[in-house]
Amino acid sequence: MSxxxxxxxxxxxxxxxxxxxKVAPAASAGQAAAVVTTKETVVVKExxxxxxxxxxxxxxxxxxxxxxxxxxxxxxxxVGNGLVVSANGTIAADAAALAPQTDGxxxxxxxxLEAVFPDGAKIPVxxxxxxxxxxxxxxxxxxxxxPTTATTTVFTSANLSADPLKLGxxxxxxxxxxxxxxxxxxxxxxGSSAGINQQASTTPNQTGNISLIRTDISTAGKTPGSxxxxxxxxxxxxxxxxxADGNFLPVSAISYALDKIASSTANPTGTKPQ
Numbered sequence: 001m002s003x004x005x006x007x008x009x010x011x012x013x014x015x016x017x018x019x020x021x022k023v024a025p026a027a028s029a030g031q032a033a034a035v036v037t038t039k040e041t042v043v044v045k046e047x048x049x050x051x052x053x054x055x056x057x058x059x060x061x062x063x064x065x066x067x068x069x070x071x072x073x074x075x076x077x078x079v080g081n082g083l084v085v086s087a088n089g090t091i092a093a094d095a096a097a098l099a100p101q102t103d104g105x106x107x108x109x110x111x112x113l114e115a116v117f118p119d120g121a122k123i124p125v126x127x128x129x130x131x132x133x134x135x136x137x138x139x140x141x142x143x144x145x146x147p148t149t150a151t152t153t154v155f156t157s158a159n160l161s162a163d164p165l166k167l168g169x170x171x172x173x174x175x176x177x178x179x180x181x182x183x184x185x186x187x188x189x190x191g192s193s194a195g196i197n198q199q200a201s202t203t204p205n206q207t208g209n210i211s212l213i214r215t216d217i218s219t220a221g222k223t224p225g226s227x228x229x230x231x232x233x234x235x236x237x238x239x240x241x242x243x244a245d246g247n248f249l250p251v252s253a254i255s256y257a258l259d260k261i262a263s264s265t266a267n268p269t270g271t272k273p274q
Contacts, residue, residue, distance in 0.1 A: 046170065049231040053172050054181055056233030060084045060158035061174060063116040064093050064125075064145075064225065066100070068109060078177045081225030082115055082145065083235065085254060089155040091115055091125060092254045094224035095143040096241045098127065113145065117153060124148045128261055141240040141249060142257040158227075160251045161234035165189070165213065173217045173246075175226020175239065184217035184246075213237045213248040221246040 060083055065076045079098060082091040100108040115125045125145040169186045190212025213228065213236070220226060222245040228237030237248030 046231070050172055050181075050183055053229050053231055053233040054174060057158055057174060057227065057229055057235065059118055059156040061118070061179065061227060062091060063177060064091075064098070065114045065116060066098070067112045067114050068101070076114070079224065080241070081175045081223055081227070083158050083225065083227055083238065083254070084155050085144075085157055085160065085258065087155055087157050089123075089147045089151075089153075090128075090258070091145040092225075092238065092257070093143045093145055094238075094240045095141050097224035098143050115145065115147075119153075121151070121153045123151050123153060141242060142238070142253055144257060144261055159234045160255055161230060161232075161236045162252075163230075163234070163236075165210070165236060165250075170231055171215060171217075171236065172229050172231070173215070173219075173221040173226060173239075173248075174229065175220050175223040177223070180220045182217045182220040184215045186213060187216050188214040190214070190247075210250055212243070213250060215246045215248065218245040221248065 062082045062084065064079050064082045066079050068075045068077070080094050082093040084090070085092050098113065100111045103109055113125050113127070115123050117123070124147065126148050128144045128146055165186055167186055167188070171184060171186055173182045173184070174180075189210045215221060215228065215237075221228070221239055224239060224241040226239045227235050228239070228248045228251075230236050235251050237251055238254060239248050243249065
């Protein structure tokens with residue numbers, strides 16, 4: 001080391017978050033940087049991680065409205081949240097929440113759908129023609145929407161986590177007409193489901209496919225389309241209207257629906273397919 005040039009590589013281990021590596025430049029021309037590793041413990045407060053996770057998803061969560069009629073007779077009804085899952089504006093939403101209302105004879109009332117973004121932009125959307133229901137399993141509860149008009153809105157796609165979940169893992173639920181949040185833990189898991197491959201790590205040496213994530217959250221986790229995120233800000237769950245409050249579908253259901261749709265022809269029509 002007495003002959004080593006003064007260049008230094010620093011490795012910073014941030015508790016419960018990540019390891020960051022930085023390489024300092026050589027002190028002078030012609031000298032190669034030496035590798036000298038130092039470690040520094042940085043205490044990260046859980047509150048900061050929660051705030052960061054919420055901020056990371058703030059531009060990806062939208063409100064979905066069903067619109068009936070036009071002009072002075074136009075009526076808008078909030079039906080749930082939606083999650084932007086691609087850079088071209090594809091939105092994942094709860095399929096059951098988008099079902100049209102019926103008239104006195106039981107016939108569906110024609111409706112259009114509108115996504116309202118956090119910046120106030122209102123964009124007409126329509127369900128992609130090939131229904132994810134054909135996929136079966138939990139993916140049948142996911143509807144995928146696309147904008148039907150040109151827009152200057154820049155879409156921010158959420159990051160869908162592929163990491164196994166663990167019992168007791170800290171999570172954050174985000175959702176509601178007026179966005180609310182709640183923190184809690186993963187309390188238990190449901191069984192396996194066709195086409196769903198998200199895993200749960202219940203012990204260090206045990207993994208298995210899951211179809212439902214149960215949490216101890218009942219407040220922000222009750223709106224159809226509300227999401228569950230980990231402390232890294234990655235989406236791990238999605239609430240369906242058929243789920244009890246605080247229970248979420250694994251986010252792999254969205255990934256599976258996207259994969260099934262990718263092989264079919266998208267055909268937005270401006271109205272919900274009947």
